[in-house]
Amino acid sequence: MDSSQLLGITTFAYLFSSFCYITILVFRAKKFGMAATLVTTVAFLINSAGIGLRWYESHQMGIGYAPLSNMYESLVFFAWSIALFYLGLEFKYKNQTLGAFSMPFASASMAYASFSAQFGKEIKPLIPALQSNWLIAHVITCFIGYAAFAVACGIGFMYLIKARNEKPAQGSILASLPSLKEIDDIIHRTLVFGFLWLSAGIITGAVWANSAWGTYWSWDPKETWSLITWFVYAAALHARFTRGWGGKRIAWLAIIGFLSVIFTYYGVNFLLSGLHSYGGN
Amino acid sequence: MKKNDNMLWRFFASVKLALITLFILASTSIIGTLIPQKNPPAFYIKEFGPELGRLFQILDLADMYNSWWFVAILALFSINLIICTIDRLPNVWRMVVMDNLRQPIDTLAKMPFRSSFLITGEMATATATVKKIMTDGGWKAKADEKENSTLLFSQKQAWCRLGVYAVHLSILLIFAGAIIGTVAGYKGSIMIPEGGSTDKIYQYGTNKPIPLGFEVRCDSFKLTLYDSGMPKEYRSDLTVMDRSNNLSFSKSIIVNDPLDYRGITFYQASYDALQGLKVEIYNKKTGRQQGFEIPFGQKTSWPGTKVEFGIINMQQTRGMARLKVWFSDGSGNPETFWMDGDTTRTLVSPDGEYEFYASQLYATGLQVTKDPGVWTVYFGCILMLVGLYVAFFLSHRRIWVYINKEDGQCRVLVCGTSSKNKLGFEKDFSALSERFRQNDTIQTT
Ligand code: HEM
Numbered sequence: 001m002d003s004s005q006l007l008g009i010t011t012f013a014y015l016f017s018s019f020c021y022i023t024i025l026v027f028r029a030k031k032f033g034m035a036a037t038l039v040t041t042v043a044f045l046i047n048s049a050g051i052g053l054r055w056y057e058s059h060q061m062g063i064g065y066a067p068l069s070n071m072y073e074s075l076v077f078f079a080w081s082i083a084l085f086y087l088g089l090e091f092k093y094k095n096q097t098l099g100a101f102s103m104p105f106a107s108a109s110m111a112y113a114s115f116s117a118q119f120g121k122e123i124k125p126l127i128p129a130l131q132s133n134w135l136i137a138h139v140i141t142c143f144i145g146y147a148a149f150a151v152a153c154g155i156g157f158m159y160l161i162k163a164r165n166e167k168p169a170q171g172s173i174l175a176s177l178p179s180l181k182e183i184d185d186i187i188h189r190t191l192v193f194g195f196l197w198l199s200a201g202i203i204t205g206a207v208w209a210n211s212a213w214g215t216y217w218s219w220d221p222k223e224t225w226s227l228i229t230w231f232v233y234a235a236a237l238h239a240r241f242t243r244g245w246g247g248k249r250i251a252w253l254a255i256i257g258f259l260s261v262i263f264t265y266y267g268v269n270f271l272l273s274g275l276h277s278y279g280g281n
Numbered sequence: 282m283k284k285n286d287n288m289l290w291r292f293f294a295s296v297k298l299a300l301i302t303l304f305i306l307a308s309t310s311i312i313g314t315l316i317p318q319k320n321p322p323a324f325y326i327k328e329f330g331p332e333l334g335r336l337f338q339i340l341d342l343a344d345m346y347n348s349w350w351f352v353a354i355l356a357l358f359s360i361n362l363i364i365c366t367i368d369r370l371p372n373v374w375r376m377v378v379m380d381n382l383r384q385p386i387d388t389l390a391k392m393p394f395r396s397s398f399l400i401t402g403e404m405a406t407a408t409a410t411v412k413k414i415m416t417d418g419g420w421k422a423k424a425d426e427k428e429n430s431t432l433l434f435s436q437k438q439a440w441c442r443l444g445v446y447a448v449h450l451s452i453l454l455i456f457a458g459a460i461i462g463t464v465a466g467y468k469g470s471i472m473i474p475e476g477g478s479t480d481k482i483y484q485y486g487t488n489k490p491i492p493l494g495f496e497v498r499c500d501s502f503k504l505t506l507y508d509s510g511m512p513k514e515y516r517s518d519l520t521v522m523d524r525s526n527n528l529s530f531s532k533s534i535i536v537n538d539p540l541d542y543r544g545i546t547f548y549q550a551s552y553d554a555l556q557g558l559k560v561e562i563y564n565k566k567t568g569r570q571q572g573f574e575i576p577f578g579q580k581t582s583w584p585g586t587k588v589e590f591g592i593i594n595m596q597q598t599r600g601m602a603r604l605k606v607w608f609s610d611g612s613g614n615p616e617t618f619w620m621d622g623d624t625t626r627t628l629v630s631p632d633g634e635y636e637f638y639a640s641q642l643y644a645t646g647l648q649v650t651k652d653p654g655v656w657t658v659y660f661g662c663i664l665m666l667v668g669l670y671v672a673f674f675l676s677h678r679r680i681w682v683y684i685n686k687e688d689g690q691c692r693v694l695v696c697g698t699s700s701k702n703k704l705g706f707e708k709d710f711s712a713l714s715e716r717f718r719q720n721d722t723i724q725t726t
Contacts, residue, residue, distance in 0.1 A: 063507070125507045128515055128536035128549075192673045199669055203662040212537045214468065214548045214650040216658060217459070219346045221314035231307035235300050242296040272314055 003057055004121065006050035007076055011114045013043030014079060014107040021099030028176055033096050037087075040103065044083040047110075051080060054123065063125040068139040071269065072121045075113035077139065078265075081147035082106040089151065093186065097177050101154035118270070134208030142201030142226075146261050148194030149233075152187050153258035156251035159183045163248055184246050187254050195233045202226050221272045225264035232257045293364040302358045309354065313345040359456055362449050373442050381434045381679060382425040389683055394707060395696035396714040404431065404684065407691045411682055414716050420680055430685035437678045442700060444671030447664055454661030461654030467491055468652075473499040474555055474644040476574060478522070482649045493545060493649075495523035500531065502552055502643040503623070506601065515549050517645040544651055551646030554602070558592050563636040574642065580607075587611030587632075592639065602641040610635070676701035680713065693717060 020036035023029060054067040067073045086102040113121075158177060168174030177183070205223070206216040217223060236253040239245035245253075292298060316337070317324075325343060326334035341348030389395070400407055408424070408431045415422045420435035469491055471482040478498035481490045500518040507513045520531040521542050534540045540547040556577050563570040564586070575581045580591040587610050594605035602622035609615035612632035620626050623640040680697040695714045699706035 125509070125511060125513065127512055131535075132537040134537075196666070196669045196673060200666055203666065206662070207659070208537075210655065211539065212548070213550070214539065214546055214648045214652075216655065219313060219318065224310050224314050224346075228307045228310050231303045231310075235303040235307070238296055238300055238303070243300070268314070 001053075003050050003054035006046055006053055007110070008114060010043060010047040010050055010076075010079070011107070011110040013039065013046055014083065014103060014110050017043050017083075018100070018103040018107045021096060021103055025097050025100040025173060025176065028171070028173065030096075036096060036099060037090065040083060040087060040099070044080070044087060047076070047080045047083060051076060058123050061123060063123070065126050065131075066136045067123075068136060069126055069130050070124070071119040072113050074139060074143065074265075075109050078143050078146060078150075079106040079109040079113070081143045082109065082150050085144070085147040085151055089186070089190070093178075093182075095178055098151075098155065098158070098186070101158045102151045105150040105154060129212050132208055132211060134204055134211060138201060138204040138208050141197050141204050145194045145197030145199075145201050146265065148190050148197065149254075149258050149261050152190040152194060152254040155183060155187050155190065156254035156258075159187060159251040160248060163251075180247065184250065187250055188240060188246075191233060191236060191250075191254060191257070195230075195237060198226070198230055198233065202230060222264065222268045225260070225268050229257065229260040229264050232260050290364065290368075293361055294368040295361075296365065298361050299358075299365065302354065302361060305354055306358065309345075309351065312342065316342055316345075318346070319344055355456070359453060362453060366446060366449055370446055373446070376677075377439045377442055381436065381681065382423060382432055384432075384434070384681060386430075386432070386683060389681055389694060389696050392681070392696035392698055393703070394698065394710045395694065396711075397692065397694045398718060399687065399690045399692055401690055404429075404686065404691055407684055407693070408433070410720060411684065411693065411717060414720060415680070415682070415713070418713050418716065420713065422680075422682070430683065433682040433684075435680050438675050439677050439679075441671050441675035442677050444668050444673075444675065447668030448672055451661040451665035451668055454664065455658050458654035458657030458659075458661060461657060462652040463654075466650065466652040466654065468648070468650045470550065470646065470648050471497075472553060472644045472646050473497065474557075475499055475501050475559065475642050477644075478520075482647075494525070494543070495521060497521055497547065497647075499645050502645040504552060504601075504643070515552060515645075517549055517647070519547065544653060546650050546652075548648040548650070549645070550648040553644045553646060554597070555642040555644055557642040558604070559640045559642050560590065560592075561636075561638040562588065562590070563638075564588075565634040565636065567633070588635075590637075593617070595641070604639050604641070606637070606639060608635075608637065674702075676706065678706055678709070680710070682717075 017036065017040040020032065020039050024032055024036055051067055054073070055064070058064050058067065068077055082102065083106045086099065086106070089098055089102070090096060159180065162168075162174055162177050162180060162183065165174055166180075178186070202223075205226070209218065209223075210216040232253070236245075236250060236257060239253070240250055320343060322334070322338060322343065325337045328334075329337065337343060340350065345351055390397075408426070412422055412424065412433060415433065415435055420437070422433040422435040425432045425434075467484055469482040469484040471479055473479055476499070478496050479493075480496045481492045483489065484491055498520045500520055502518075503514075503516045504512065505514040505516070514535055516533055516535050518531060518533050519540055520529060521540070522529045523542075532540045534547060534549050536549045539549070558575050558577060560573045560575060560581075561570070562573075562583060569586070571583055573581060573583075575592070577592055577595060580589055582589045588608075589610075590606065590608045592604050593607050596603045603619055604622055605617065605619050606626075607615060607617050608628060610630050610633055613630045616628060616630075618626070620637075620639065625636050625638040628635045628637050677700040678697065679699075680695065683694040683696075684691050686692075695710075695717065697706070697710050
């Protein structure tokens with residue numbers, strides 16, 4: 001068994017997990033709830049094992065490094081963070097309808113990592129600029145933030161779907177979702193959590209840049225886009241906290257914010273050019 | 282507080298302005314990620330045509346993040362933040378330090394969380410017991426005891442209301458640090474050949490020489506590759522020599538591990554393969570050893586010996602050199618052979634045995650920065666993270682207990698508020714009021 005097999009299985013496990021949650025939601029089959037959680041937990045453990053094994057394999061090859069250093073590895077870690085964040089959320093709110101709106105993001109990330117031909121999947125040694133512990137801190141903090149924003153986006157959709165019909169019929173799919181007020185609260189808390197980690201991600205990135213190149217901020221496209229994303233969420237938080245925005249507007253901001261995250265993460269690497277070109281190979 | 286009611290003040294203190302500024306910052310920042318930055322004017326005229334090219338020049342789009350209008354938006358943003366803080370902080374400060382025992386009693390019954398019940402027994406016993414239960418629950422209370430009534434108050438994390446302001450201050454600190462770095466620091470670079478040294482560097486953009494005040498020597502530069510040919514490590518052995526205090530020390534730097542001296546930092550940034558070569562010969566028989574720096578394709582002799590040598594051909598593969606060497610010590614035939622750069626080869630002749638080391642000469646490219654603002658920036662960053670944590674996850678929780686005589690019994694009114702996380706507070710609050718009710722000493726009726 002090698003790490004690429006484990007990560008291949010992970011892809012299907014997350015797809016299966018998403019399928020479970022969507023089934024539970026659509027058929028209101030609450031009795032399968034435990035099964036869905038179990039599937040997700042196992043998928044998460046396989047994902048963790050895959051990352052751990054890849055780490056080990058890189059050491060075996062004599063180039064040991066934390067597997068967080070190229071597009072493929074970061075997508076795998078993104079999926080891992082989403083699953084972890086979602087499991088925490090489910091544990092906290094004891095509500096499985098959230099899974100149908102969260103786990104598809106983990107599946108999509110893993111599926112993209114596994115099936116895309118755009119980037120290599122092999123374990124490659126690190127070029128000198130990437131040999132830094134700050135890089136590890138940077139990737140981890142960013143992706144925890146991104147994971148929260150992905151989930152906030154999913155729950156934003158949940159809000160908008162539910163809000164189209166304020167008084168759903170008893171026993172309908174919409175009625176099984178949490179109340180609008182609860183969804184709104186979950187979105188807000190998720191954004192707040194993501195914002196803290198995104199801030200930490202930008203800061204650790206700046207410290208890394210300073211130790212590698214002697215400038216903590218050089219306005220390269222990746223940095224700039226992460227800052228744009230940060231501005232968007234800062235605006236969302238202020239709109240809510242000081243101007244009482246809520247409901248649909250915050251749901252939309254959660255979605256727009258995540259589009260900005262996607263562009264920061266993906267668009268900059270493939271559509272723009274810059275210092276952070278590691279995703280390109 | 283009506284600090285200032287004029288329009289201008291209200292404009293700068295408003296959060297609406299902050300939202301608009303954030304939006305403008307976010308959207309204008311996109312421009313510089315689409316238009317390549319810091320190219321010469323000719324580039325833009327060629328890429329975008331003369332009209333657009335000129336517009337770019339007026340708007341400084343070639344360096345938009347330092348342009349007058351972008352800096353102006355950042356300044357507006359900072360002024361907004363400062364005025365907003367001056368406007369609100371006094372009120373928040375009052376919330377933090379205020380004497381909650383002077384809370385008007387009639388407002389207590391309107392608190393978001395409350396519960397009220399009657400108990401038998403004396404005021405004094407009731408008060409003492411309530412106080413003890415509060416203390417046991419982590420709510421150490423202050424008391425205002427009157428003849429027929431007592432008000433108890435306890436709070437947690439009042440200071441956390443300042444978290445938001447720590448975040449806002451941190452942003453200003455980061456800006457301040459950036460300004461200090463721009464005004465009092467510089468960024469430049471220098472190429473130093475192996476064996477060479479320098480006491481000045483050249484500023485980016487202007488190429489103006491900047492004296493360092495000490496000397497830096499490059500003892501050697503080494504490029505290591507992975508088997509795949511990818512670079513693994515760039516390493517420069519540097520020596521700092523400071524005449525002002527007769528200090529001299531060496532350090533190897535690699536990417537991500539720079540050299541710091543007197544606030545000036547040297548980063549491994551690039552390298553250059555030079556035309557020259559470095560040779561070291563050790564004669565095992567005589568024990569003599571000598572190092573040379575020689576030009577390519579020229580015969581060199583080792584003074585005092587009969588040894589002559591030269592590098593007559595050179596091939597570059599993936600940044601590594603292969604060298605063709607000609608060597609003679611006057612006995613036997615001259616030898617010619619290929620060897621890898623940066624390796625040693627043993628040569629045997631009738632008169633001697635030599636260790637022959639040869640390597641291409643490199644120059645190391647260093648980025649040199651002086652940034653006295655960086656610690657202000659880092660401090661701002663830490664403050665921001667702490668502030669965000671406090672602002673998001675801690676809440677100011679307050680509990681009042683009002684006990685007064687009512688028809689020979691005592692009425693106990695428990696009430697409280699929390700600045701955030703109402704759900705979490707509700708649990709704590711009902712647990713506490715439950716403990717009052719369950720207590721035996723103060724029999725509830
Ligand atoms: C991008 C920069 C900014 C960041 C990261 C930031 C951060 C924050 C945070 C984390 C909060 C607490 C929100 C909550 O608890 O949900 C907050 C509140 C607030 N911010 Fe900002 N802020 C920024 C810019 C500004 C600016 C420019 C203003 C200028 C008016 C401003 C005014 C306020 C106000 C008035 C509050 C509410 C404070 C209160 O009454 O408790 N912020 N900010």
